[in-house]
Amino acid sequence: MRAAASRRRGLVGLACLVCLLAAPCFLLGNPMTQAAKAKATSVRYEMFGTQKAEEQHSQQSNALQTALAPMLLAVLLFGASSAQAWTHKESKNWSAEFPMCKQTSQSPIDLTSDTTSGSGSTLAQYVKYDPIPARQIKNNGHVMQVDGSFGAFKLPDGDYQVKQFHFHFPAEHTVDGKLSAGEMHIVHQKVGSSGTDDLAVIGVILEESKAPSKQSSFLQALFKDLPEEGSASDVGNVDLNVFGDQFKEFYHYVGSLTTPPCAEGVHWYVSKNTANVTPETIKAFHNRFKEDDNRPTQALNGRKVVNSALSVDKEFAA
Numbered sequence: 001m002r003a004a005a006s007r008r009r010g011l012v013g014l015a016c017l018v019c020l021l022a023a024p025c026f027l028l029g030n031p032m033t034q035a036a037k038a039k040a041t042s043v044r045y046e047m048f049g050t051q052k053a054e055e056q057h058s059q060q061s062n063a064l065q066t067a068l069a070p071m072l073l074a075v076l077l078f079g080a081s082s083a084q085a086w087t088h089k090e091s092k093n094w095s096a097e098f099p100m101c102k103q104t105s106q107s108p109i110d111l112t113s114d115t116t117s118g119s120g121s122t123l124a125q126y127v128k129y130d131p132i133p134a135r136q137i138k139n140n141g142h143v144m145q146v147d148g149s150f151g152a153f154k155l156p157d158g159d160y161q162v163k164q165f166h167f168h169f170p171a172e173h174t175v176d177g178k179l180s181a182g183e184m185h186i187v188h189q190k191v192g193s194s195g196t197d198d199l200a201v202i203g204v205i206l207e208e209s210k211a212p213s214k215q216s217s218f219l220q221a222l223f224k225d226l227p228e229e230g231s232a233s234d235v236g237n238v239d240l241n242v243f244g245d246q247f248k249e250f251y252h253y254v255g256s257l258t259t260p261p262c263a264e265g266v267h268w269y270v271s272k273n274t275a276n277v278t279p280e281t282i283k284a285f286h287n288r289f290k291e292d293d294n295r296p297t298q299a300l301n302g303r304k305v306v307n308s309a310l311s312v313d314k315e316f317a318a
């Protein structure tokens, strides 16, 4: 993968695109706080190059407001990538604005390594990914994310296409109570579905290690020139098959998005084989995200976790 060569910031299209494709970070329908609205308004003025207009706002013009109204509405509807209505630091309060965050089948959870009753499947039997050129990594203020149709994950009720993959540092799922350095989420959605419907996520837990590996080289190149909030950097060709060693045994359960709106019914597949990530790569991430971007583990509430099986009980029943 080529290192980033250029950086684009503040693009209107990007703001909308980040939002539309940020599956676990869906901002669609996300009611913005007053502060976020004010920030979004400010962003609009800056984009028009009329910073002073904000100061003169009261004198000037209903005319200006009228002219800006459609654009501002677009930002409010689709969210501005730089306007944060929620933060990871306040994850305990998400349910005040996003009631689904306090439902009883939430993610992430603590996984238990001696989970049994599996069918012996491997993820590699069901995923088919292809390399895609000219990708960008985006900083949407919540996670670092790469969008693209990288291929399909065949589940019992149909094909789920990759929408994007993104990262959390530290990890979100724990194993026997152990929290690792980071976690990658490959987000898929069933063909024909939209919004937060029919999502499946493959999680790869990242273990801090100086030992070189093809996965750590991939991550190092991907994180070489991480963009500022609201921006994107070119990362060239991206091939998820580099994680072939991780597409083997897995934990499976049904949970939720780990970010607001915390919609449930997400099919989770967390690889048992971790991938290495170097201390330098973790540092590069934290140079852009001063705070951790992981949600703490949630109560299992009697849910079943299975070993290397694609479904639990009647998960895919009509």
Ligand SMILES: [Zn+2]
Residues within 6 Å of the ligand: 024, 166, 167, 168, 185, 258
């Ligand atoms: Zn995630």
